Amino acid sequence: MKPNSVIVCFLLGLLPLGLKAQQTPEKTQRSILALEGAWLWADTDSARLASAQQAQTLLLEGLDQKGSWDFDFDSLRTSTIAIAGHPKAPFRVFTWNAVLLDKRFVHFGILQYKKGSELYNFPLFDSAQALPEAWDDSELIPSEWIGALYYQVVPLNKTDWMVLGFDGHNINSNRSIVDVVHFETGENGPDLSFGRALFRESLEDPSRATRMVFEYHKSARMLLRFEETEQWLVVDNLGSPIEGGNSNPYLQFPTGDYSAYKEQKGGSWVRFDLETLRFVKDKEVENDPENLELPQPEPKNDQD
Numbered sequence: 001m002k003p004n005s006v007i008v009c010f011l012l013g014l015l016p017l018g019l020k021a022q023q024t025p026e027k028t029q030r031s032i033l034a035l036e037g038a039w040l041w042a043d044t045d046s047a048r049l050a051s052a053q054q055a056q057t058l059l060l061e062g063l064d065q066k067g068s069w070d071f072d073f074d075s076l077r078t079s080t081i082a083i084a085g086h087p088k089a090p091f092r093v094f095t096w097n098a099v100l101l102d103k104r105f106v107h108f109g110i111l112q113y114k115k116g117s118e119l120y121n122f123p124l125f126d127s128a129q130a131l132p133e134a135w136d137d138s139e140l141i142p143s144e145w146i147g148a149l150y151y152q153v154v155p156l157n158k159t160d161w162m163v164l165g166f167d168g169h170n171i172n173s174n175r176s177i178v179d180v181v182h183f184e185t186g187e188n189g190p191d192l193s194f195g196r197a198l199f200r201e202s203l204e205d206p207s208r209a210t211r212m213v214f215e216y217h218k219s220a221r222m223l224l225r226f227e228e229t230e231q232w233l234v235v236d237n238l239g240s241p242i243e244g245g246n247s248n249p250y251l252q253f254p255t256g257d258y259s260a261y262k263e264q265k266g267g268s269w270v271r272f273d274l275e276t277l278r279f280v281k282d283k284e285v286e287n288d289p290e291n292l293e294l295p296q297p298e299p300k301n302d303q304d
Contacts, residue, residue: 023058023061023062023065024062024065024067025062025063025065025067025068025071025073026071027062028058028059028061028062028063028065029062029071029073029075029076031058032055032058032059032076032079032081033075033076033079035051035054035055037079037080038051039051039052039055039080039096039097039098039099039108040080040098040099044101045098045100045101048098048099048100049098049100049106051098052096052097052098052106052108053108055081055096055108056108056109056110056123059094059110060110060121060123063110063112063119063121064119064121068112068119069112069114069119073094076094080096081094081095081096082094082095082096082149082150082151084150084151084152084153084163085153086153086154086155086161088155089153089155089161090113090114090115091111091112091113091114091153091161091181092111092112092153093109093110093111093112093124093150093153093163093181094109094110094111094112095107095108095109095124095147095148095149095150095165096108096109096149097147097149097167097168099168102170102171103168103170103171104169104170104171105128105147105167105168105169105170106126106128106147107124107126107128107145107147107148107149107167108124108125108126108147109123109124109145109147109150110122110123110124111124111142111181111192113183113190113192115189115190118189120189120190122142122192123142124142124145124147125142125143125144125145126145126146126147127140127143127144127145127146127147128146128147128167128169136209136210136211136213137209137210138195138210139182139193139194139195139196139210140193140194140195141192141193141194142192142194144194145194146167146177146179146194146211146213147167148165148166148167148175148177148179149165149166149167150163150164150165151164151165151166152164152225152226153181154226154233156180156198156263156267157267159182159183159184160180160181160182160196161180161181162178162179162180162181162226162233163178163179163180163181164176164177164178164224164225164226164233165177165179166224169215171218172217172218172250173215173216173217173218173249173250173252174215174216174217174218174220174221174222175213175214175215175216176213176214176216176222176224176235177211177212177213177214178199178211178212178213178224178233179194179195179211180194180195180196180198180210180211181194182194182195182196194211195210195211196210197209197210198210198267198268198269199211199212199261199268199269199271200268200269200270200271201270201271202270202271203270205270208268214235214238215249215250215252216238216249216252216253216254217250217251217252217253218250220252220253220254221254222235222236222238222254223235223236223254223258224236227260230260231262231263232260232261232262232263232277233260233261233262233269234258234259234260234274235258235259235260235261236254236255236257236258237254237255237256237257237258237259238252238253238254238255239252239253239255240252240253241253257273257274258274259271259272259273259274260272260274260277262277
């Protein structure tokens with residue numbers, strides 16, 4: 001670790017709580033930048049994790065200050081911290097990662113949510129190395145967060161927003177993640193969770209996945225992007241050029257073909273071949289079994 005950064009980390013840790021509370025958003029940004037992204041290059045795992053945690057503490061204190069919602073944190077955007085939001089979304093999410101010496105990625109984040117004049121800040125804790133059972137089919141709370149660097153937010157409805165993220169994961173593979181941010185009204189303010197049963201692999205598939213995690217070879221780059229004009233989520237198809245490799249995520253690569261997820265009437269997002277979807281008629285998509293109305297019984301005649 002660079003000597004100056006060691007001193008900065010040490011002194012920040014010794015600041016009295018009263019002084020820490022006086023952080024303004026602008027001072028917060030400068031303090032985080034002074035850490036110089038040590039969570040990526042420090043000499044030990046413990047130093048990298050401590051630096052990333054220090055950044056989370058500083059950012060949380062800054063986001064708790066009045067006026068933080070209107071501060072862009074533009075300098076953080078040009079550093080190693082990703083900031084994702086949407087003009088229609090009442091939240092934004094800050095994410096970054098510590099890269100351990102064995103090339104595992106550990107993510108940190110804060111989601112800031114605005115409801116009326118009130119601000120709520122949710123620290124996010126990466127649980128990727130110790131996920132709860134059935135994590136891929138469960139709604140998760142912030143302490144169970146599947147870490148990722150979020151880069152796009154997509155409005156779905158008044159309570160749900162789709163988020164797209166990238167995870168460097170480990171020495172063998174990367175992951176691209178589609179998750180859903182969901183808010184409910186709790187006793188002490190809004191409750192945040194991740195995951196909603198929305199995603200289907202075809203019109204014939206009645207099951208819904210809670211989130212989508214695409215894992216592929218470390219050297220590969222996968223396209224995952226929501227197209228505003230077409231209102232669909234475009235993804236690279238993945239496959240293995242090695243015989244028998246389709247069951248091994250470390251051997252997955254983009255095939256050169258694309259699929260797209262398109263929202264249906266019932267709220268689910270169904271996967272189509274992209275070239276097929278470009279020419280599909282609305283009436284064909286409406287043949288989704290989830291959209292079919294059951295026949296209603298005829299009203300009973302009391303004179304019968």
